[in-house]
Each structure stands twice: as C-alpha cells, then as structure tokens.
Amino acid sequence: MRSFRALIRKDLKGYFDQPTGYILIVVFLALLSWSFFRSAFVTSEASLRPLFTVDFAVESPSIPWLLALLVPAATMRLLAEEQRDGTLEILLTQPIQGWVILLAKFTAGLAFVTIAILSTIGIPLSLMTAGNLDWGAIVAQYIGSIFLAASLVSIGLFTSSLTRNQIVSFILGLFVTLVLMLLGLDAVGVTLPGQFATLLQSLSPVTHFSSIARGVIDLRDVLYFVAIVSTFLSATFLSVRGRTLSHRTIQYRNLQLGTAALIVLSILVGWFGASVKGRLDLTADKVYTLSDGTEQILSGLDDLLTIELYESADPPVQVDLVARDINDFLEDLAGNSGDVTLVRRFLDFQDLEQAQRALESAQDSVLNADSEETALAAQTALTSANNAYREAQDTARKAQLAGIEPQQFNVQTPNGLEIKNGFLGLAMTYTDRREVIPFIRSLDGFEYRVATLAYNMLQQEVERKTIAFLTGHGEKPLEENFRELGRLLSQHYNLAELPSDGETPLDLTGVDVLVVAGPTQRMSAQEYDAINTYLQNGGKMLALIDPVFVTPQQMAAFPNQFHFGDFLEPYGILVEDNLVFDLRSNETITLGTVMLPYPYWPRVPTVDRKVAGDVESVLMPWSSSLGITDSQIGNVEVIPLMRTSPFASVDYAYGDVTPESEQLDVTDRQLFESDMGVAIESLEARQNSASAFRLVVVGDSDWLTDPFVNQAQENLALGLNLIDWLAQEENLAEIRSKVITTRNLTFSSPTHRSIVQLANVAGIPIVFIALGILRYVTRRRKGLRTYIRGE
Numbered sequence: 184m185r186s187f188r189a190l191i192r193k194d195l196k197g198y199f200d201q202p203t204g205y206i207l208i209v210v211f212l213a214l215l216s217w218s219f220f221r222s223a224f225v226t227s228e229a230s231l232r233p234l235f236t237v238d239f240a241v242e243s244p245s246i247p248w249l250l251a252l253l254v255p256a257a258t259m260r261l262l263a264e265e266q267r268d269g270t271l272e273i274l275l276t277q278p279i280q281g282w283v284i285l286l287a288k289f290t291a292g293l294a295f296v297t298i299a300i301l302s303t304i305g306i307p308l309s310l311m312t313a314g315n316l317d318w319g320a321i322v323a324q325y326i327g328s329i330f331l332a333a334s335l336v337s338i339g340l341f342t343s344s345l346t347r348n349q350i351v352s353f354i355l356g357l358f359v360t361l362v363l364m365l366l367g368l369d370a371v372g373v374t375l376p377g378q379f380a381t382l383l384q385s386l387s388p389v390t391h392f393s394s395i396a397r398g399v400i401d402l403r404d405v406l407y408f409v410a411i412v413s414t415f416l417s418a419t420f421l422s423v424r425g426r427t428l429s430h431r432t433i434q435y436r437n438l439q440l441g442t443a444a445l446i447v448l449s450i451l452v453g454w455f456g457a458s459v460k461g462r463l464d465l466t467a468d469k470v471y472t473l474s475d476g477t478e479q480i481l482s483g484l485d486d487l488l489t490i491e492l493y494e495s496a497d498p499p500v501q502v503d504l505v506a507r508d509i510n511d512f513l514e515d516l517a518g519n520s521g522d523v524t525l526v527r528r529f530l531d532f533q534d535l536e537q538a539q540r541a542l543e544s545a546q547d548s549v550l551n552a553d554s555e556e557t558a559l560a561a562q563t564a565l566t567s568a569n570n571a572y573r574e575a576q577d578t579a580r581k582a583q584l585a586g587i588e589p590q591q592f593n594v595q596t597p598n599g600l601e602i603k604n605g606f607l608g609l610a611m612t613y614t615d616r617r618e619v620i621p622f623i624r625s626l627d628g629f630e631y632r633v634a635t636l637a638y639n640m641l642q643q644e645v646e647r648k649t650i651a652f653l654t655g656h657g658e659k660p661l662e663e664n665f666r667e668l669g670r671l672l673s674q675h676y677n678l679a680e681l682p683s684d685g686e687t688p689l690d691l692t693g694v695d696v697l698v699v700a701g702p703t704q705r706m707s708a709q710e711y712d713a714i715n716t717y718l719q720n721g722g723k724m725l726a727l728i729d730p731v732f733v734t735p736q737q738m739a740a741f742p743n744q745f746h747f748g749d750f751l752e753p754y755g756i757l758v759e760d761n762l763v764f765d766l767r768s769n770e771t772i773t774l775g776t777v778m779l780p781y782p783y784w785p786r787v788p789t790v791d792r793k794v795a796g797d798v799e800s801v802l803m804p805w806s807s808s809l810g811i812t813d814s815q816i817g818n819v820e821v822i823p824l825m826r827t828s829p830f831a832s833v834d835y836a837y838g839d840v841t842p843e844s845e846q847l848d849v850t851d852r853q854l855f856e857s858d859m860g861v862a863i864e865s866l867e868a869r870q871n872s873a874s875a876f877r878l879v880v881v882g883d884s885d886w887l888t889d890p891f892v893n894q895a896q897e898n899l900a901l902g903l904n905l906i907d908w909l910a911q912e913e914n915l916a917e918i919r920s921k922v923i924t925t926r927n928l929t930f931s932s933p934t935h936r937s938i939v940q941l942a943n944v945a946g947i948p949i950v951f952i953a954l955g956i957l958r959y960v961t962r963r964r965k966g967l968r969t970y971i972r973g974e
Contacts, residue, residue, distance in 0.1 A: 187287050194261065194291030200962065204257075205955035208299045209948040211253050215303055216943040218243045224936070227928045229314025231307060235324045237393045239368060246300065246328050247392055250335055251364055255356030257295055258339025259349045261288045262423065267347040271423070281424045285340075285416060292336040293329075300328050305947050309939045314928045315799065319465035320398030327395030330408040334388050335360055337415035344422040364389045399471050402461035413448075462511075471626070473515050477634045483641050484522040489612045490633075493587040495605050496529040506607055508626040513609075516633070586610070586619040609633075613640040635674060648695035648910050651681040656745070657703030664888045665700070668902055676910070689713035696909045697722060701729045701884030705745045714750065718876040723909040726751060727884035730760045733805040733840060740805070740837040754863055755821060756880050757810035762837045763803070763857055763882075764847060767830035768929040770802055770894075772842070779842045783834075786927060787825045787859050789901065794862045794879075795824055796904040800927055802895040805840065806883035808833055808857035818866060824879070824905075825860035828929060833857060859883070862908070879905050 198204035215234065222233035222243055236245045265271035307321050342355035367389025384390050388411070391404040464472040481488070490513060494506050510527075517525040546565060552558035587608035611618045611633070618636035623629060650672055652661045661669050661680055669678055681697070683689050685707035691697065697717065718724060728748055732741040740762060748758030765785035772781040784804045789795040803825070811821055832853050834846040860881040885891055892899040930936040 187283050190287035191291045198295045205951055209951050211299050212302055213948045220940045229316050229928050231321055235396045237389045251360045254335035255339050255353045258292045258343055259352040262343040263346055263349045263352040285420050289340055293333050296332040297329055305943050313930045317467040319467045323398045323465040324396050327392050331388050331392045334408050334411045337412040341415045341419040344419045363387055398466035400463045480634050480638050481520045486614050488523045491526045491610045493528050493606050493608050509623055586621055590622050611636050616640045647677045649677045650696045651679045651694040652698045653681050655683040656706055659700045667889050667892050668887055691717040697724045700727045702747045711750055721875055723877045726880045728758045729884050730758055730807045731762055738841045740840050755812045755815040759808045761807055761833040761835045763806050763808050763833050765827055765831040768828040781842050782847055783840050787827050790823050790826045794908045798897050798901045801898045801901050803859055803883050804885050809861055809882050820864045822862040823858050824862055827857045829856055830854050877909050
C-alpha cells in the first residue's frame with residue numbers, strides 16, 4: 184500500500200506541477216459553466232439536466248461529451264511518457280507488482296478527472312439561492328459522471344500503453360471513446376439493423392450513464408461500468424506486462440490466456456448483468472419508485488388484474504430502452520400486489536410474415552417428398568411451422584383486438600433504410616372491464632396512466648362522483664374554456680353543467696364537487712342559501728373568483744362588481760379588489776417581436792403539499808390576493824395553498840396593465856407576499872362527519888382555462904389535485920404530482936443572476952489559475968533555496 188500511495192502521489196504531482204493540468208480543468212469548467220447557464224436561463228428550470236444531458240450538441244457541450252475530450256488528454260501521458268523516457272522498464276523491475284503500478288496509474292487519472300467533475304459543484308450550490316433543487320438526482324448525476332469517467336480513464340490508460348507518443352495516444356483514446364459513446368445515440372442506432380443496434384447501444388457508456396443521470400442508480404448500469412473498466416485494465420496489463428516477457432515463452436502465453444479469461448469474464452458480467460435486478464431511486468419525490476397512492480388503489484382489488492404487455496420481439500432501437508424501463512416498472516407493480524398478473528406478448532408483423540413463408544415452404548416440402556423418410560421429416564416440419572404460424576397469428580390478432588397500435592420507425596436493413604413497425608403497448612383486464620394504452624413513448628407519467636386505468640375500472644363497480652360547473656351568472660362555460668381540464672376530469676368523474684336562473688330553486692342533489700368559475704352577474708339570495716346549505720351538509724366547492732376584468736387586446740382592467748366574493752366572507756375569506764404583480768417571479772409575453780417580462784402574470788409558488796401535491800408553482804394571470812379573517816377560528820382549518828414570492832405587490836388603482844404600467848414602479852418597502860389560494864376544511868372532517876365541508880378559493884379563474892394550461896401544464900396538475908382533494912381522492916393527486924413537479928429558477932435581481940453566472944463561468948476557473956500560479960511560485964522558491972543551499 185505504501186508503494187501504491189507513493190505512485191499515486193507521483194502521478195498527481197505530475198498533473199499539478201505543470202500548467203497542463205490546470206489548463207485542462209480551467210477550460211473544462213469554463214466551457215461547462217458557459218454552456219449550462221446559456222441553457223438554464225432559457226428554460227428557467229432549477230435542474231442540472233443541461234449539465235449532464237447525453238444529447239450531442241456542439242454549441243452546448245455537457246459533461247459526458249467534454250469528458251470524451253478531457254479524459255484522453257489527461258491520460259495520454261500516464262504510460263506513453265513512461266515508455267518514452269524509459270522509466271516504465273525501471274518501474275517494472277522494482278519489487279512492485281505490475282497490477283499495483285497499473286491500478287495506481289488508473290487511480291491517479293481518475294482522481295484528476297474527478298477533481299475536475301466535482302469542481303462544478305459550485306453550479307448547484309449557487310443555484311440554491313434561486314431555486315429548489317432535487318439534490319438526490321444531483322448526487323446520482325455526479326456518481327454517474329464518476330462511473331463514466333472511470334470507464335473513459337481505463338480506455339485512455341489502455342491506448343497510452345500502446346505507444347510512446349502522447350499525441351498518438353490522445354488520438355487513439357479519443358477515437359475509441361467517441362466510437363463507444365456515439366453508439367449510444369439514437370441518431371446512430373437507427374442506421375443499423377435492429378438487433379445489432381440494440382446490442383451496440385447496450386455496450387455504449389452513454390446508454391448506462393443516461394439511466395443514472397435520471398436519478399436512479401441501477402445495479403445493471405453499475406455492473407456495466409465495472410465490466411468495461413475491468414476489460415480495458417486487463418488489456419492494459421497484457422500490453423504493459425508483455426513488454427517484459429519474450430513472446431515465445433510459456434509465461435507470456437499464460438499471461439495471454441489469463442488476461443483473455445479475465446476479459447471474457449468481465450464481458451460476461453456486463454452482458455448477463457443486464458438481467459440482474461436492483462436499483463436505488465435517489466430522486467427527491469421517488470419519481471421512479473412505486474408510490475403509496477398506487478399501492479392504495481391496487482389494495483382495493485378484489486379480483487385478479489391482468490396486465491398484458493405487447494412488445495416487439497425485435498424492437499427498433501428507439502423502443503428498446505423505453506421497453507426496459509417499462510418492464511422494470513411493471514415487474515415492481517406485479518411484485519407489490521398479489522392481485523396483479525403480468526403477461527408479456529412478443530409480436531411483429533415481420534414474425535407473422537416469416538411464419539407464413541415457413542409454413543408455405545413446409546407445405547411445398549410435403550408435396551415434393553420423394554421418399555417415406557423425407558415425407559415424415561417434411562410432415563414434422565409442417566406441423567412445427569403450422570404451430571408457429573398459428574401462435575404468431577393468434578398474438579397479432581390479440582394485439583389488434585386489444586387496440587395495440589404499431590408505430591413506424593426508420594431502421595437500417597441489408598436493403599438500406601426501411602420503415603419498421605414497433606410495438607410497446609398494454610391492455611389491462613379486470614373482471615369484465617378492459618383498458619388500453621396503445622403505445623408507450625416514455626416512462627414519464629406512466630405510473631399515473633396505469634393507476635388511473637386501474638382506478639377507472641374499480642370505479643365502475645361503484646357510482647362515479649359528479650363534478651358540476653355552475654352556470655347562469657356569466658361563469659366561464661366548461662366546454663368553451665375548460666376543455667383540457669374537463670377531458671382529464673372525465674376519466675375519473677361524471678361532469679355536468681348546472682344551470683341556474685335565480686328563480687328556479689337550485690338543486691345540488693347528487694353533486695359531489697361544485698365549481699363556480701368566474702361569475703360576473705348577481706346571484707339571488709335563494710341561490711346563496713342553496714349553496715350555503717349544500718356546504719353545511721358536507722358539500723365541496725371550488726370557487727374561482729375574478730374581482731377584476733382584463734381585456735387582453737387593450738391591456739386594460741375594470742372592476743367586477745358581482746364576483747361572488749361576498750358569499751365567502753362568512754367563511755373567513757376576503758377576496759381583495761386588486762391585481763397582484765411580481766417583479767421577479769413572472770412570465771414573459773410577446774409584444775410585436777419583443778419578449779418582455781410581464782409582472783401581472785406572476786409565477787406563484789405552492790405552500791402546501793397535502794392539498795397541492797408536489798406541484799412547485801403555477802402561473803396566475805391577472806389574479807387577486809386573498810385575506811383570511813378570524814371569524815371561523817375553532818370551526819375550520821384554513822390551509823394556504825399559493826403564496827407569491829417576497830418580490831410581489833398589489834395594484835389597487837388598476838387600469839393600465841401593460842408591462843410599462845406606472846403602478847409597477849414601487850419601492851422595496853412596498854413588496855410583500857400575498858396569499859393567492861386557500862383551502863378551508865371543516866374540523867368535523869377529521870371525524871368523518873356528514874356535515875364536514877371542504878372549500879377551495881382562488882383569486883383567479885383564467886389560470887385553469889385552456890390557453891394557460893397549455894402554456895403551463897403545472898396549472899392543470901394543480902387544478903386536478905385540488906378537485907381530487909375536494910372529492911377526497913388524494914391517491915390520484917399523490918401519483919400525478921410525482922411526474923409534474925416543476926422546479927423554477929427565480930433570481931432576486933439581474934445582479935443576483937449575473938453574480939451566480941460569473942462566479943461559475945469565471946470565478947472557479949480563476950481560483951484554479953490562482954492555485955496554479957501559487958504552486959508554480961512555491962516550487963520555484965523551493966528549487967531556488969535548494970540550489971543556493973547546494974552552492
């Protein structure tokens with residue numbers, strides 16, 4: 184171990200005693216930081232995805248692709264320089280095992296590259312001041328980067344052992360690295376035959392790194408990186424140790440056989456490791472782990488739920504990796520519930536055609552048999568071909584009847600680029616009910632879709648709950664304004680519009696959740712009494728209130744006298760007659776050809792997980808603040824749902840709501856947080872009393888209309904979560920929130936944003952430059968003192 188540590192220190196000093204090491208790290212950090220912030224400022228997402236993406240783009244380099252350049256440059260000297268200077272032979276004649284020398288070189292190279300990777304930690308640390316990061320995913324991304332670096336260092340060490348010339352070593356290392364990494368790109372895979380492309384993708388570090396970069400450490404990916412490191416280190420050992428032995432000796436032959444066996448063993452570990460199960464989900468919300476909500480839904484099964492997964496026997500490369508994740512999820516689902524059975528069905532139109540041709544060929548063989556023995560063999564082949572054809576035909580028919588649709592992909596065949604059909608869909612059967620997902624494009628949101636289908640089939644056994652939208656007072660109609668919301672609600676609930684003219688008694692019988700969306704006309708006292716009675720008897724209501732009209736064309740605002748806010752005052756909620764704006768956390772709008780920040784469209788964070796789920800923030804256009812009184816203290820629990828950032832204020836003198844409105848010119852002392860949405864729950868709800876009511880109030884109705892939910896999907900997620908909470912279907916909200924979580928970057932000022940960017944693009948590289956200069960001066964002084972002492 185002493186020799187091992189001494190060799191590592193020697194090689195690490197070799198990196199930092201020369202300018203080359205500092206130059207490599209400085210260029211690596213500067214390029215990464217510049218590329219990352221260029222993307223992050225556009226997406227405004229508090230995530231490191233642009234830093235670790237495997238998508239290849241010359242103008243936006245990421246860690247995987249910059250490592251493909253950094254590692255060959257960092258490892259080219261490790262053995263090539265030793266060979267050039269003749270010091271490798273001296274090392275090998277020392278009483279040190281050859282594998283110790285090799286591992287020391289590998290460890291030193293990996294340590295140097297790891298220092299470069301971990302030096303980017305300033306990016307997430309600085310982003311903490313502007314957003315809520317998923318640190319579990321970030322940890323996984325850095326672990327994946329170190330695994331990737333280890334594999335590339337082993338490749339660089341191998342190519343460095345092949346030559347005395349460092350430039351040649353760099354070129355060889357870069358070539359091998361890029362070939363392996365490019366094989367993992369879909370753009371390359373589609374140009375190769377299907378099974379061959381899938382095989383090559385599984386051998387690419389990019390494929391396995393992208394899996395870990397999601398935030399999931401899969402044992403299969405770990406085994407792959409261990410295998411590739413072991414393979415190239417074994418090849419390097421053969422290359423290095425073989426220089427000290429005659430190629431005609433038995434020792435050299437044994438070395439070859441031993442190294443070959445180790446390489447084969449490493450390849451087998453990586454190959455068969457693909458069937459090993461086990462993974463660790465490090466994401467903050469356990470996005471890739473079966474949620475408690477799904478388990479709760481499945482616990483309601485009182486019969487067998489059969490899930491049939493239809494997938495291509497020879498999948499196109501675009502489908503293969505998604506199929507792996509889907510299979511893992513469904514196996515977890517079936518393993519966690521004794522009432523779920525998973526059946527896999529493999530099919531392809533090509534298989535059916537091949538089976539048909541084989542059957543026709545077997546029939547011809549029977550007809551042309553010229554002897555009893557030949558006829559018997561032909562008859563056996565015909566029976567086998569007939570069974571295969573029937574099986575393929577039966578599977579294809581089942582897929583067609585189930586509604587599983589093939590998708591077309593471009594694939595490379597011996598005849599050139601052709602279109603191939605790929606299958607990846609599922610059918611779920613429960614008693615006499617059936618639900619289908621025709622084609623699965625991604626694991627994102629897949630759990631919610633499966634849980635929703637299971638929930639729908641269970642709900643068919645009982646009466647669905649009814650969501651009623653009140654009309655007759657200028658409310659926004661469901662079919663005209665809330666089509667997307669209605670489409671998703673209709674998957675779980677019965678939807679209805681409830682007209683009221685103020686004269687006919689308002690009948691709320693059978694209504695589970697009442698939605699009042701932006702009324703603009705007076706309601707009668709009788710209607711108020713009916714709604715109040717409904718709530719006191721345990722009703723649930725979503726009130727979307729608009730105290731202010733805004734005409735988008737003129738950018739002008741007007742008061743709405745009959746906005747229903749007076750009804751809510753006895754429940755402890757005051758709807759303020761104002762417009763909220765936020766000077767920092769807001770959306771942009773396009774005026775002509777110019778994009779401008781628009782404070783009257785604030786980006787409002789959610790503050791409660793129980794009701795809102797994991798949705799981080801929503802877009803609230805032209806919204807009003809809410810006040811909470813103490814009139815219902817002791818009777819209800821008031822739960823704030825949405826609250827602006829500290830850089831918000833309110834406009835009571837609204838009129839001009841353009842981006843240049845004079846009302847936006849406020850001092851820091853006029854900025855404060857405002858509640859934009861609240862939930863009220865009767866304390867009797869905890870005892871499950873029949874008179875326990877639930878009420879959600881939001882100071883805006885536009886945020887759930889089609890134009891805004893299309894612009895901000897998180898609005899739709901929150902709206903669905905609120906209705907699920909009102910309907911007491913929290914399981915669906917929990918599952919949905921796992922896949923909708925939005926993390927936004929919100930800088931307190933342009934100065935804050937510039938400081939974060941410059942601290943990473945220039946600050947950290949300057950630190951390394953300063954360390955390099957300090958190291959140089961220290962070594963120079965030390966050398967000068969040694970020289971003077973020698974004199």
